[in-house]
Amino acid sequence: MNLKEEILKLKKEKNACIMAHYYQDNDIQDVADYIGDSLALAKIAINVKEDIIVVCGVNFMGETAKILSPNKKVLIPDIKAGCSLADSCNPKDLKRLKEKYPDYKVISYVNTTAEVKALTDIVVTSSNAKKIVDSLPKDAKLIFGPDKNLGGYINKVTGRNMLLWEGGCHVHQRFSYSKIKDLKKKYPDAEILVHPECKKEVTELADFAGSTLAILNYVEKSSAKKFIVVTECGILHQMKIKYPDREFIAAPVEEDNIECNKCEYMRQNTLEKLYQCLKNESPEIIIDEKLRKEAIKPIDAMLKLS
Secondary structure (H helix, E strand, C coil): CCHHHHHHHHHHHCCEEEEEECCCCHHHHHHCCEEECHHHHHHHHHCCCCCEEEEECCHHHHHHHHHHCCCCEEECCCCCCCCHHHHCCCHHHHHHHHHHCCCCEEEEECCCCHHHHCCCCEEECCCCHHHHHHHCCCCCCEEEECEHHHHHHHHHHHCCCCEECCECCHHHHCECHHHHHHHHHHCCCCEEEECCCCCHHHHCCCCEECCHHHHHHHHHHCCCCEEEEECCCCHHHHHHHHCCCCEEEECCECCCCCCCCCCCCHHHCCHHHHHHHHHHCCCECCCCHHHHHHHHHHHHHHHHHC
8 A cells, every 4th residue: 555645545535634843754744735843833723724634743733733723623643742842841830830930921832731831921932932032021020941942042042031941852952062063074164053952052053043944944045055954854854855956964963873863752653653543533632622722822922923
């Protein structure tokens, strides 16, 4: 059975669309109707015309799509595809922190559960975090979570002193400062493109730091022909398609046996699981309506400000 052909047939029969994050396997990206980062996929979810949305990403992305499109059936190929960032922020712990700092506004990264979003004032993505923080009063007291690296980066570029949650992305934490420096010596004419979820010392090596989409778009403006890409290596597929005349080098990680820094949560989704998901219309993302109404408020705030 040709899985790609069968998926395309099922998609048409069931009036479904497939959304895929840049960190998905190449095969899944190739059958997707929409490919993007968290912000782009969130915006797309609002206006989807199809009856079914299949989110090829991690669980919080499926939740976000359901929050924004409650009348659609939202599916995810692997319901167990979690996120180290979302897992690092327990809603009970966030509630306790809010009680400790009652005059602080909570800014939560989109990589969080619906329960955490419901306790949040504004949701942000790596694409719009700086813009949104800049839009707030300079004397605003802010909690930023759960990614301490992204929060530290936003503090630096905005001049803020936000209180940071102690969470991190296990993928971006793995990149090796010393090995990237060595790689730069090997390719001295290559520009280093870094996602701000990386550790501070790695981000400081960057010729450009930005979200997955911003990294992709930066290449078009650059005169460089080679790029060391310091984010999950799934993005390289779209970079090679969009810029076939450029060379993209996956950044090294601390472990010697890892050539391509993949998110094992994202990669729990496979072409076979996508086929079964469409065929059986399961697993489905279900969110309690009361929770959904609370969780959509900070997302709406984000979309208005971004």
